[in-house]
Amino acid sequence: MSRSNHTYFQVCFCFRRRFKAPVSEAPAEIKTLFEQYSENGIMTVDQLQRFLIEVQKEDKPTREDAQRIIDGFKHFRHTGLNLDAFFKYLFSVVNPPLSPSLVAHHDMAAPLSHYFIYTGHNSYLTGNQLTSDCSVVPIINALKRGVRAIELDLWPNATKDNVDVLHGRALTTPVKLIKCLKSIKKYAFVASEYPVVITLEDHLTPDLRPKVAKMVTRTFGDILFCPGSECLKEFPSPESLKRQIIISTKPPNEDLDRKEVKDKETSSVGGKALDEEEGCGKEVPDDKDFDDGDKSQLPAPEYKHLIAIHAEQPKGGLDDCLRVDPDKVIRLSLSEQKLEKAVVTRGKQIVRFTQHNLLRVYPKGQRVDSSNYNPMIGWMHGAQMVAFNMQGFGRSLWLMHGMFRANGSCGYVKKPDFLLNSGEVFDPKARLLPVKKTLKVTVYMGDGWCYDFRKTHFDICSPPDFYAKVEIAGVPADCVMKKTKTIKDNWVPVWNEAFEFPLTVPELALLRIEVNEYDTTSRDDFGGQTCLPVSELRRGIRAVPLFNREGAKYKSVKLLMRFDFL
Structure with a gap:
């Protein structure tokens, strides 16, 4: 191999490494929240428990719950979470937008x-x-x-x-x-x-x-x-x-x-029919x-x-x-x-x-x-x-x-229940239904495309121009789609944009999120999607995994988002 070729491969290798592992930094609002719930750069067990109650709206989190989070993410020199550890916790698989339990929690005793x-x-x-x-x-x-x-x-x-x-x-x-x-x-x-x-x-x-x-x-x-x-x-x-x-x-x-x-006109009968004893046992x-x-x-x-x-x-x-x-x-x-x-x-x-x-x-x-x-x-x-x-x-x-x-x-x-009410039957075409609740969705940032670039089909040498679409699917009165700005040339786009969705029938509403790369010359490139039942969204700041076109989950691609009901 010539010296010039050797130099070329060294440069290309460094270029790929630089873009394959971009530094992911906590958005400004996450830093502000950390400052509110920490002291001297460390979030203690009691402070994390208060954060889980006040921001994440968790159902009666205990000090033991907070301690388990700290044990999983703390830096070895600290007894609590520093900013980096806190950010890693928020953006991790242990903090999903829906309940992590794969157990049915609806009443399953009805017809x-x-x-x-x-x-x-x-x-x-x-x-x-x-x-x-x-x-x-x-x-x-x-x-x-x-x-x-x-x-x-x-x-x-x-x-x-x-x-x-x-x-x-x-x-x-x-x-x-x-x-x-x-x-x-x-x-x-x-x-x-x-x-x-x-x-x-x-x-x-x-x-x-x-x-x-x-x-x-x-x-x-x-x-x-x-x-x-x-x-x-x-x-x-x-x-x-x-x-x-x-x-x-x-x-x-x-x-x-x-x-x-x-x-x-068949006269022969081959074999024999099932009798009662051969029925269901x-x-x-x-x-x-x-x-x-x-x-x-x-x-x-x-x-x-x-x-x-x-x-x-x-x-x-x-x-x-x-x-x-x-x-x-x-x-x-x-x-x-x-x-x-x-x-x-x-x-x-x-x-x-x-x-x-x-x-x-x-x-x-x-x-x-x-x-x-x-x-x-x-x-x-x-x-x-x-x-x-x-x-x-x-x-x-x-x-x-x-x-x-x-x-x-x-x-x-x-x-x-309104679909099961035998008295006043629900009219899906009704246009003047009152707003029951308003969902506020904040899209902070996204990450993981550089790790899954082979599956997402992006060019590792060319950082994408990402934007996110946030949509409500439901009864006609609730259907609306909103879009973030486009962040140019960045594997880790930070949007920090909030949207509000007034909902008349939140029980049937689905929150659909899709990320695409803006393309000026052809159809925008697909970057991932997910769809979540609004009735089961966990409030607070959550790590939202994205899926490919066929519905398979990407290994690393996810968004950091916040959900609140007003």
């Missing part, structure tokens, strides 16, 4: 209809709706994230003697139903112990339903919820259904099944595939009895669909288009229907790219199962992720 449920659409697709592969991988990923409702489309396989899962009338490659069921059983309760609902879109012939019944009962065994009655009069609670699997689909029309069987080992050669052509009441949540599409108009039957509860499905049309004239009627029954909303058929829609339209009308394509990304999916960060990320979020 399922009282909860928003983390719901997937075409959960088996790896990409677009027309040509992508069908696989257990997206099902597993969804369950690991905390999704509690998985959709499977059931079709006869090419030889008509077994069952595949695929998006019908498209070019998607199938995956075996038994593989999907086994994956659901293995991963159902990794992220949450609350029940998983499997919604089946049934395109089966009558002779295949006994096979599906046997697959389901033998795979799930005792964790399969089998109701004692044909149709539930009221839904059980998530608490009572912990670690159970629930099947939801439209019950087969047995008269049509019998006619189809008769039309086939037996299972096969996970490492065995399922193919018992059952060729039964008889209708399968066992399949019907596995359906805990009946999906119905009543004949007639929308009024018939939304009629509340006091003797049973059902699940109704509407496309996003039908919902948007229905809420114009029947908003209160939909809210009333969802107080007792389940409403599932799904993406319109034109979304072949697996994009999603605005989930708020469904949620503010009480729809429990707003079904999303979880394999995509974008603002709508980020809102979905944000909603279900609430309640310990268990996949069930209790609906606000």
